[in-house]
Amino acid sequence: MKVTSWNVNSIRTRLDHVTQWLQANPVDVMCLQETKVIDKDFPLQPFADIGYQAYFYGQKSYNGVALLSREPLTDVQMGFGAVLGEDAVGDLDDQKRVISGLLGDVRVVNLYVPNGSAIGSEKYDYKLRWLTLLKQYLSQQLTAHPLLSVCGDFNIALENKDIYTDKNRDKHIMSSPVERETLRDVLSIGLADAFRKFTDEGGHFSWWDYRTNSFVRNTGWRIDHHYLSPELYEKAVACTIDTEPRGLERPSDHTPVTVEY
Numbered sequence: 001m002k003v004t005s006w007n008v009n010s011i012r013t014r015l016d017h018v019t020q021w022l023q024a025n026p027v028d029v030m031c032l033q034e035t036k037v038i039d040k041d042f043p044l045q046p047f048a049d050i051g052y053q054a055y056f057y058g059q060k061s062y063n064g065v066a067l068l069s070r071e072p073l074t075d076v077q078m079g080f081g082a083v084l085g086e087d088a089v090g091d092l093d094d095q096k097r098v099i100s101g102l103l104g105d106v107r108v109v110n111l112y113v114p115n116g117s118a119i120g121s122e123k124y125d126y127k128l129r130w131l132t133l134l135k136q137y138l139s140q141q142l143t144a145h146p147l148l149s150v151c152g153d154f155n156i157a158l159e160n161k162d163i164y165t166d167k168n169r170d171k172h173i174m175s176s177p178v179e180r181e182t183l184r185d186v187l188s189i190g191l192a193d194a195f196r197k198f199t200d201e202g203g204h205f206s207w208w209d210y211r212t213n214s215f216v217r218n219t220g221w222r223i224d225h226h227y228l229s230p231e232l233y234e235k236a237v238a239c240t241i242d243t244e245p246r247g248l249e250r251p252s253d254h255t256p257v258t259v260e261y
Helices: 015-024 044-049 086-093 122-144 177-187 194-198 211-217 230-235
Strands: 002-007 029-033 053-057 065-069 074-078 098-103 106-112 148-153 224-228 238-241 257-260
Touching: 002 106, 002 148, 002 224, 015 029, 015 044, 029 106, 029 148, 044 053, 053 098, 065 098, 065 106, 086 122, 106 122, 122 148, 122 177, 148 257, 194 224, 194 238, 194 257, 224 230, 224 257
Parallel strands: 002 029, 106 148
Antiparallel strands: 002 257, 029 065, 053 065, 074 098, 098 106, 148 224, 238 257
16 A cells, blocks of 8 residues: 655645656555645536546645545545534634545544644744644544554654754754654654654655745755554555656645655
8 A cells, every 4th residue: 555645735736746656656545635625616527537536625825734535535634624513723724734534444634734834923832832742633533443644734844854954953943843743742642753763864854945946955854754553663665755757847845756665
């Protein structure tokens, strides 16, 4: 089974990139982030034409997540509230960032973690609150589904080697100590980084800023992750980053990351 995570930065803008990639790489499940489209306008037919069913949870112009699957998914859930209840969630489902579904016995969770904007900002505080609730959400998912596959754009480089430079990392959004500590606390429920099972060295990135010619210079960050439950982690046989789509014309600033188990 292969599951891919890709922040496409607008599914309608990057539709040809995604459909062409899936035809060349027919993974079982594609998890998309930043689809930036309301549900009624999600481009269903192009994916149906290449054998994929689409499940989506979107909003206009911002955020949005979707699952594309070759086989039908069951028990598709939208948002934190589907698991935790609306009272526990408050405003943290206002932005469409969480979708999950079952493929056989595997619960696939697709996340678009808030960026946080700047350390100390309101958006930064929102990000930390969101991650705290994520721990509760994933704890319940893991209890119900021992085969748990969690992926997405986490907007956090967890280790120094996940960034091209050490300069100002403690003062930079996506690598501040508090963000890292908060994500490590989420993972402490029993989730492990699939990519690091196979690749220990640095220099492997999944996101390159559009500015400063960063892709050509490979000044990137690894912020798109697959985290697996213990049983699924043992079954994992590969986790790879495909950098080729980042070099296309008008690409997303992220590139696909695939885990196989």
